[in-house]
Amino acid sequence: MKIVIVKNSKDVGAKAAWLVVKEIIKKRDLVLGLATGGTMIPFYRSLIDLIKGKKIELINVRTFNLDEYVGLSREDRRSYYYSMKKNFFSKVAMLEKNINFLDGMARNLDLECENYEKKIEDAGGIDLQILGIGRNGHIGFNEPWSSFRSRTREVFLSDFTRKDNSRFFSSLSKVPKRALTMGIATIMSARKIILLASGKSKAGIVHRALHGRISEDVPASVLYKHHNIIFVSDKGSASELD
Numbered sequence: 001m002k003i004v005i006v007k008n009s010k011d012v013g014a015k016a017a018w019l020v021v022k023e024i025i026k027k028r029d030l031v032l033g034l035a036t037g038g039t040m041i042p043f044y045r046s047l048i049d050l051i052k053g054k055k056i057e058l059i060n061v062r063t064f065n066l067d068e069y070v071g072l073s074r075e076d077r078r079s080y081y082y083s084m085k086k087n088f089f090s091k092v093a094m095l096e097k098n099i100n101f102l103d104g105m106a107r108n109l110d111l112e113c114e115n116y117e118k119k120i121e122d123a124g125g126i127d128l129q130i131l132g133i134g135r136n137g138h139i140g141f142n143e144p145w146s147s148f149r150s151r152t153r154e155v156f157l158s159d160f161t162r163k164d165n166s167r168f169f170s171s172l173s174k175v176p177k178r179a180l181t182m183g184i185a186t187i188m189s190a191r192k193i194i195l196l197a198s199g200k201s202k203a204g205i206v207h208r209a210l211h212g213r214i215s216e217d218v219p220a221s222v223l224y225k226h227h228n229i230i231f232v233s234d235k236g237s238a239s240e241l242d
């Protein structure tokens with residue numbers, strides 16, 4: 001694992017955005033796995049600036065987002081689709097057909113997940129996956145004790161994650177209890193991964209994920225086994241690393 005430590009969350013976003021743009025320049029039809037969450041906001045800002053500034057074509061780029069809440073529609077401001085639309089898709093020239101998202105309103109959720117895996121496969125697999133890390137070590141919505149062999153599926157969110165994410169909802173009771181997420185094996189199949197973290201509140205889990213045992217109780221610890229991963233962190237989240 002290559003580790004890059006920068007000053008603050010804005011620099012984490014800028015560094016990661018630059019790494020993504022370099023991949024798009026190398027492969028115009030890049031298959032890009034995307035993530036949501038607070039850490040990603042500066043990343044999308046920088047990515048949009050770079051795409052516009054350097055006139056990067058996204059017409060052939062295909063994206064697959066990691067996860068979505070069950071029961072929230074695309075029009076719901078709290079859904080991950082809405083957040084992606086607002087923070088990224090509406091600001092760049094991408095083809096709608098190239099944007100892939102799990103549908104948390106699908107009538108048959110198992111089939112939805114199965115089809116998503118198939119779509120990833122048909123696209124030739126994910127070239128580059130962007131990833132955040134939850135304070136409990138989750139990646140995507142793969143909570144502690146998710147199987148390292150898991151694929152895209154419906155999951156129950158932990159109380160910890162629901163509480164953490166309640167900042168985006170009017171109250172804890174409004175945070176969905178279920179979600180759809182790419183599995184850990186799905187994430188690990190990406191040819192390259194960029195993991196982003198920022199802020200002191202992530203320092204403990206970053207230390208556990210990178211220095212602790214590789215174990216299913218810390219899903220992000222699996223990333224240590226990936227052969228092509230860059231971890232971009234700010235000083236805060238890297239503050240407990242040796």
Ligand code: PGA
Pocket residue numbers: 036037038039040131132133134135138139140
């Ligand atoms: P955050 O979420 O960026 O809002 O901390 C990260 C995650 O849960 O993956």
